[in-house]
Structure formats: C-alpha cells, structure tokens
Amino acid sequence: MNNELRQSSARAHANIALIKYWGKRNGPLNLPAVGSISITLAELYTETQFSWTVSETDTAILNDEPDETGRISRFVDLIRRRADIDYSAAISSVNNFPTGAGLASSASGFAALTVAGCDAANLNLSARELSILARQGSGSAARSIDGGFVEMFRGVRADGEDAFATPLADADDWPLEVVVAITTRARKAIDSTTGMTDTATRSDFFEAWVANADGDLDAAREAIAACDFDALGALAERSCLKMHGLMLSTGNGLIYWSPATVATIHEIRKLRADGMPVYFTIDAGPQVKAICAPGYGEAVAEKLKTVPGVEAIQRTGLGPAARVIE
Numbered sequence: 001m002n003n004e005l006r007q008s009s010a011r012a013h014a015n016i017a018l019i020k021y022w023g024k025r026n027g028p029l030n031l032p033a034v035g036s037i038s039i040t041l042a043e044l045y046t047e048t049q050f051s052w053t054v055s056e057t058d059t060a061i062l063n064d065e066p067d068e069t070g071r072i073s074r075f076v077d078l079i080r081r082r083a084d085i086d087y088s089a090a091i092s093s094v095n096n097f098p099t100g101a102g103l104a105s106s107a108s109g110f111a112a113l114t115v116a117g118c119d120a121a122n123l124n125l126s127a128r129e130l131s132i133l134a135r136q137g138s139g140s141a142a143r144s145i146d147g148g149f150v151e152m153f154r155g156v157r158a159d160g161e162d163a164f165a166t167p168l169a170d171a172d173d174w175p176l177e178v179v180v181a182i183t184t185r186a187r188k189a190i191d192s193t194t195g196m197t198d199t200a201t202r203s204d205f206f207e208a209w210v211a212n213a214d215g216d217l218d219a220a221r222e223a224i225a226a227c228d229f230d231a232l233g234a235l236a237e238r239s240c241l242k243m244h245g246l247m248l249s250t251g252n253g254l255i256y257w258s259p260a261t262v263a264t265i266h267e268i269r270k271l272r273a274d275g276m277p278v279y280f281t282i283d284a285g286p287q288v289k290a291i292c293a294p295g296y297g298e299a300v301a302e303k304l305k306t307v308p309g310v311e312a313i314q315r316t317g318l319g320p321a322a323r324v325i326e
C-alpha cells in the first residue's frame with residue numbers, strides 16, 4: 001500500500017473544564033477569549049478510524065449517522081494541507097457514552113480525529129501541535145489531547161500558535177472522581193459557537209468575565225499543585241456560575257438548565273453541608289458534573305440518583321491523553 005494511503009485509529013477522552021472557556025477572540029481559528037483548566041475523563045471517550053481513499057469525496061460516519069454539516073471535511077482540509085495530501089478521507093467515529101445525552105462529544109471527537117488523521121498522514125506532530133490543530137475543530141478539543149489536569153492557554157498571537165493546551169498534573173497524581181447526572185437527553189437548543197458569539201456581542205458582563213479569568217486560572221493552578229480539594233472545588237463552582245451568569249445576561253438570555261439541573265445543584269450543596277467533599281460544574285447543557293474527592297464517587301452517585309428528574313448517572317475517574325490504538 002502506498003504510504004500516503006495509510007489508515008489509523010485513535011482514542012481520545014472527553015474533558016470537563018473546572019475553569020471555564022466561554023467566548024472567542026477569533027471565530028474561524030477558535031481562539032479563546034480566556035484560558036481554561038480541565039480534567040480528562042477516563043470512562044468517556046471517542047474512537048475514530050481514519051483512512052485515506054481514492055474516492056471523490058470524504059465520508060464521515062459519526063455514531064452510525066453521516067455527518068451532513070461538512071464540519072469534519074473542513075477540518076480534514078487542515079490535515080491535507082499540512083501533509084500535502086489530496087486524497088479523500090473515510091472516517092468512522094464512535095462515542096462510548098450515550099449519544100445525544102447532552103454530554104460534550106466535540107472535545108473527544110475532534111481530538112480523536114486529529115490524532116488518527118495526523119497518524120494516517122504520517123505527520124509526526126508534537127502534543128502542542130496536535131492541540132493547536134484540534135482547537136480548530138472545537139476549542140475544548142485542544143484540551144482532550146492531554147490526560148489528567150490540563151491548562152489551555154488563551155494566547156495573544158493572531159495566528160493562534162500560542163493557544164494550545166498542556167498538562168498540569170497526571171491523573172494518578174490526584175485521582176479525583178466525577179459523577180455525571182444526566183437530567184435530559186434532548187439535544188441542546190443553542191450550540192456553543194452561537195452562544196459564545198451572542199455573549200461576546202450582547203452581554204454587558206463579557207469584559208468583566210475576560211478581565212477576571214487570569215486570577216481564577218492562577219488560583220486553580222495553585223490548588224491543583226497543592227491537591228487542595230476545597231480550594232479547587234470552590235473555584236470550579238464559581239467559574240461555572242460566573243459562566244452561566246454571563247449566558248443569562250446575553251441578549252437572548254441563554255438558559256441551559258432544566259429544573260433537574262437546579263435540583264441537583266441544591267442536592268450537591270446539601271451533601272457538602274453534611275460533610276461530603278463534592279462540588280458541581282455544568283457546561284452548555286443541563287447535565288451536572290459532580291467533582292468528588294478521591295473515594296467519594298460511589299456515595300455521591302447513590303445520592304444523585306434519587307434527585308427528581310435525574311435520568312441516569314455516569315461515574316468516571318480521570319483519564320489519559322489521546323493516542324493511536326490498534
């Protein structure tokens with residue numbers, strides 16, 4: 001087989017931000033207006049098979065459904081350009097977590113696509129280069145290239161070469177646990193790119209959000225270095241609530257929460273008042289992610305199962321970097 005017609009498969013894990021990214025300083029390049037800090041999740045991942053073919057067009061099957069948006073093909077153009085390849089791509093990608101459950105799959109999806117596509121193209125890129133590439137598929141995908149605790153830099157350059165993610169600590173250094181409370185399986189009403197644009201142009205609070213981000217990042221980095229669970233949990237909860245406050249303050253008033261989201265928040269705060277080491281974070285959707293100190297995932301899951309409106313629970317620890325698989 002011609003070397004350029006290689007195929008490859010990769011696995012990349014989902015991540016959730018503890019210090020949130022919301023807002024872009026450049027749309028097409030997906031350059032974030034703020035840095036972010038995330039944890040990579042062991043039990044939620046995407047596996048992607050990537051082959052170069054001589055067919056006329058790209059094909060991308062995501063969880064048994066063809067991608068009609070052209071988003072995958074536009075992303076593969078970046079790999080083609082970089083590797084100087086003009087073959088088409090045949091891509092098949094599967095999430096191991098429930099599709100349509102409102103769990104962010106673009107992060108693990110674009111990270112797996114980046115790793116498989118670059119390997120199939122014989123591009124030997126560093127983790128930083130992979131992260132810069134993955135970012136152009138989805139901002140949060142830049143963080144799924146690495147495992148454990150990860151920081152994404154906002155960067156200042158117009159070309160985005162300084163907007164990449166890098167590991168802060170390994171999963172084993174501080175094995176936090178996460179319980180995801182799924183409160184509705186409906187697809188989110190407003191996608192994150194539309195929501196971010198709306199926020200940047202139509203919220204009075206956007207400048208304050210950007211101005212405060214670096215302080216939160218500094219404090220979270222310190223909390224991770226010291227394995228200070230209460231400090232990190234409090235920062236994560238506050239960053240989440242600030243982001244949702246920002247969303248609520250846009251022109252259209254973006255409300256991603258369901259009644260069960262709010263009920264779960266209150267349950268987590270009650271558990272904490274009773275001595276359980278748990279904090280929440282929520283992305284652009286109704287699911288609640290409970291961040292638990294090591295050893296507390298099971299007890300928290302048992303409690304969150306009983307919250308009215310919680311449809312399912314998924315538990316996970318922290319996971320590894322994206323990688324090529326057999």
Ligand code: PMV
Pocket residue numbers: 016017019020021022036104106107138139140141192193283284
């Ligand atoms: O990368 P995107 O476009 O899926 O945006 C992610 C935005 C949030 O999930 C809400 C926050 C974050 O930092 O992951």
